[in-house]
Amino acid sequence: MRRFIVGAAAVAVLAAGCSAGSGDATEVAQSESGEVSTTEEPTEIASVSPSETPSETPSVEAVAVETPEGPFYGTVGLACDESSGPSVKVVIERRDDVDFSAAWAHEFEYCDATTEDDVVPTSDVELAAYALSGYDDNDIDVLYQICATVDASDYYLSGAELSAGQTxxxxxxxxxxxxxxxxxxxxxxVEGASGADAPQEEDQFDAEVSYANCTAVREAGAAPIHRGDPGYSSKLDRDGDGIACE
Structure with a gap:
């Protein structure tokens, strides 16, 4: 809109930046017991869990796989930025109770989805989140991005008046x-929001040009996108200033 996960409801993060001339990156895995281990591994990321599960993010429709920890619906890939250092690759397991704790420990300032396919709401918690979100594209990758981010300067925490769509x-x-x-x-x-609708033009964009997320925008060399330009969508413009993927 890859890497190893150890134990139930674990989230692994992999430093995307590599030292000059090196093809390896540092892998960090957090187990259920809280132990953290660091090893030198290739940048390819794989998923390991107690029972066999898909190693790749599922395409459009996720199929639940039963594991000892409960249903597993696949993963969501994110590229997250810390206050300093390289971008970090993060994989979140999609379960009935999504665990973001390992990502929160890094206090990422921004996350962008790297999953190519839409994150179609499948579990009960995803369906409930989608129903409340106001989205109409059957894709909740942005909700995963916001959840993985821990940024005190987030626009939604700034005290600004939120529109109905933002609320x-x-x-x-x-x-x-x-x-x-x-x-x-x-x-x-949310409680302090007036619920006023944002200007109608904020949600208007060229239907022939669309991007799943800001990563796709940047890869296309189109960032930033201003309101009224092809590909603009309010979903890519979280602070509502008319400039998406700044």
Whole structure:
């Protein structure tokens, strides 16, 4: 809109930046017991869980696979930025109770989806989040992006007046990750919103040009996109200033 996961509901992060002339990257895995180990591994990421599960992010429709930890619906790939250092690759397991804790420990300032296919809401919690989000494209990758980010300067936490669409998006995010470190701030933002609709032109974009996420925009060399330009969508413009993927 790859890497190893150890134990139930684990999330692994892999530093995307490599030292000059080196083809290896540092892999960090967090187990259920809280132990963290670091090994030198190739940049390819794989998924390992107690029972056989798909190693790749599923395409359009996810099929639940039963594991000892409950249904597994695949993964969502993200590229996240910390305050310093290289971008980090993150894989979140899609389960009935999504665990973002390992990502939150890094306090990422921004995350963008790297999953090529739409993240079609499948589990009960994803369906509930989608119903609240106000989205109409059957894709919740942006909610995963917001949930994985821990940024005190997030526009939604700035005290700015939220539009009806922004309020719906925050409600969807809170349904997906109700225990977010800044959940209280997001809830206060929603409670203080007037619910006024954003200007109609904010959601208008060229239907013949569309991008799944800001990663796709940047890869196409189209960033930033201004309101009214081909490919603009309010879904890519979280702060509502008319400039997407800044």
């Amino acid at each position: 719906a998006e925050v409600n969807g995010m809170l349904a997906l990750c109700p225990d977010h470190p800044f959940a209280e701030g997001y809830r206060e933002a």
